[in-house]
Amino acid sequence: AQKITQTQPGMFVQEKEAVTLDCTYDTSDPSYGLFWYKQPSSGEMIFLIYQGSYDQQNATEGRYSLNFQKARKSANLVISASQLGDSAMYFCAMRGVGGGSNYKLTFGKGTLLTVNP
Amino acid sequence: NAGVTQTPKFRVLKTGQSMTLLCAQDMNHEYMYWYRQDPGMGLRLIHYSVGEGTTAKGEVPDGYNVSRLKKQNFLLGLESAAPSQTSVYFCASSYTTFDTQANYGYTFGSGTRLTVV
Numbered sequence: 001a002q003k004i005t006q007t008q009p010g011m012f013v014q015e016k017e018a019v020t021l022d023c024t025y026d027t028s029d030p031s032y033g034l035f036w037y038k039q040p041s042s043g044e045m046i047f048l049i050y051q052g053s054y055d056q057q058n059a060t061e062g063r064y065s066l067n068f069q070k071a072r073k074s075a076n077l078v079i080s081a082s083q084l085g086d087s088a089m090y091f092c093a094m095r096g097v098g099g100g101s102n103y104k105l106t107f108g109k110g111t112l113l114t115v116n117p
Numbered sequence: 118n119a120g121v122t123q124t125p126k127f128r129v130l131k132t133g134q135s136m137t138l139l140c141a142q143d144m145n146h147e148y149m150y151w152y153r154q155d156p157g158m159g160l161r162l163i164h165y166s167v168g169e170g171t172t173a174k175g176e177v178p179d180g181y182n183v184s185r186l187k188k189q190n191f192l193l194g195l196e197s198a199a200p201s202q203t204s205v206y207f208c209a210s211s212y213t214t215f216d217t218q219a220n221y222g223y224t225f226g227s228g229t230r231l232t233v234v
Contacts, residue, residue: 045225107159
């Protein structure tokens with residue numbers, strides 16, 4: 001079974017500063033994918049970044065980067081130069097590889113990020 | 118625009134009433150999913166489908182039924198609604214394999230906010 005743990009229910013950051021949102025995972029699959037999603041107050045799920053378990057380099061997408069530490073089973077999201085529009089709920093998720101239920105995304109409970117001006 | 122469409126967006130039910138939530142996708146995705154989101158719980162998988170005519174239980178299937186008679190549609194039914202089913206429901210779809218442009222192509226609908234009184 002796959003499990004995602006996000007230990008920070010809420011985080012605060014000053015505008016223009018960087019912030020790290022924590023995510024640890026547990027799986028017995030040798031191959032898997034890790035995702036981060038943003039959910040603003042409007043409710044939609046917005047894909048941010050993806051990291052494959054065999055990717056040698058940490059994924060980056062604009063101001064978002066994923067600090068992937070495979071041995072520690074962590075996949076932290078780093079947001080650089082925070083903006084007011086980054087205030088939202090952030091979810092870490094995992095997907096296995098293979099057939100059947102492995103295709104589903106398993107989500108953490110989320111971290112509510114508030115960016116202060 | 119291509120994507121996942123959920124109907125209705127809002128609904129209030131009385132305890133014991135039934136209803137069906139409709140999810141439609143136009144991306145030719147094989148896999149479709151129904152999640153529920155509750156405060157502090159993240160997104161939890163209710164049921165999923167790996168293809169037309171096939172469905173399977175997820176993490177929290179009790180009280181729900183699903184059907185996938187057509188590849189593009191995935192229906193979630195509540196036969197006898199209970200207050201515990203008050204939640205935001207998300208439908209999602211994805212490819213079966215990795216795509217370099219879209220990862221696995223997970224696409225979420227905008228959600229249905231259901232209140233059972």
